[in-house]
Amino acid sequence: MEILRYAAFTDTPAGGNPAGIVLDADHLDAAKMQAIAAEIGYAESAFVMDRAPGAARVRFFAPEAEIPFCGHATIATGVALAEREGPGRLLLSTPVGEIDVVTHVTEGHLRASLVTVEPYVTGLDGAVRAELLRRLRLTEDDLSVDLPVRLSFAGNLHPIVPVRTVTVLRGLDHDADGLRTLMADQGWGATVAVVHRREPLVFDARNPFPPGGVREDAATGSAAAALGAYLRDLGEIAPPVGFTVHQGSDVGRPSVISVHVPVSGGVTVTGSAVQISANSGISAKGGR
Template identity: 50%
Template sequence: MTTNAPRPDVLRYTAFSTDPDGGNLAGVVLDAGDLDDADMLAIAAELGYSESAFLTAPPEGLDGRAYTIRFFSPKAEVSFCGHATVATAVALAERTGPGELVFATRAGTVPVEVAEEGGVLRATLTSVEPHVEEVADADLAEALGALGWPVADLDPAFPPRIAFAGARHLVLAAATRARLADLAYDFAGLEALMHRLDLTTVQLVWRESSTVFHVRDPFPVGGVVEDPATGAAAAAFGAYARELGLVPEDAVLTLYQGEDLGRPGELTVTLRAGDPRVRVSGAGARIG
């Protein structure tokens, strides 16, 4: 950004909630054309949210309501962020109306549809094609050691995996709600492992019922102890649960996140038979 260029408007939104005290906060810059990487990182660090989103013109070949979107945590750029995508889509819909949007991300093209339901704007993103891979025993042991979780505290029905739907997440399932609630981890140790495995968060899960889950996401690589509501991890978890046969190929899952932080949010994950991509939906709202 040149010294004479005006600073763009930095909007503040919450995603996966309509309550300013719930969901996950995101900075949104709808016109970042005059910003360079250092400017975007500085704005994200100043806000201190887990991620902020920056819009510029779309690449050639994308028409309609299309944009290039980039995501920055306070520490670094990330390939994809679900909650900032939802926040940005809601911000655009408030200005130009509900409908279809297309975002070009580092991870690939992400369509988003915004609809108004009872006066509330809800955005549904469609992930890039996901995949799931094994996690090495030594890496799993290192992760559990950093978390302070004994192997016996894992749910044996949900084997550990690394899942991707725009970003990589290590999925670990707790056997009890109490285990999930008790989170005090080695920040530096987990951060080092996550950098080595190219992980964005660790997706910690507890199953309440066949379609309802409670989740938490440590995010030390972003400079944040915990992410309050994580759309990218929700998409990855949907792909994981389907591939391992833990849910039907056609399913609608509800993920509750942020309760243990005092910022409750709700994420809806939709799986469709015959379509490998995962849909993640949630509300969003501007905050003061």
């Protein structure tokens, strides 16, 4: 079985967030997909099934759990398919709904844009918010004075935690085990987006990912989209508008995520993806 390895939200193999991709996963059940994702060891791997012209079904697995939606693996999958079938539109059926993906060549690089399902934003219970800050090892003084802590959904439910300074962001040292327990209790299956607003339309982000068995994600497309929905809900941006998220430098894989927020509806996330190693084979049981 052919395993592809791509880095998303980067133009170089040394950057971005790595994703495994299996383009012919129809013969795999969930247990085998989970074993293969654990063997690959990336934050997520995408398993593509029921391929047809302009359409496919996909499931996403982190090393320790299935994830309903994954932005960076969707971008990587879109680019990998475009390299084989040509750029264009691709409708992906995922556990959270249909995701519209368009691939195109810009400045010599293949890029993919995805449109999320309908997002929503909600508040946090006070006790849960306090526990979240404790597990992130943040205090009230570390938080932004302008942007509140909220939950935002754009395919996955992400706590959005804006911090006051880039120094606070760079110094983030979360309690992974405690955060994992809290997130399991709350049903948060993806990342926590800790963000700093560098400029009005430029953000830096770090994303702990305990539910997937990953300490920190290098680029989180679904969290970037959730941030866009959050900013729209708060009236902090004037849609239609784009902004960028810089992530991954703290784990040695710099990434840039482009986000476009319309007046209503799903948020668009765009990025490049490049192959990071030669393809390899893994058996259906997950072993080489």
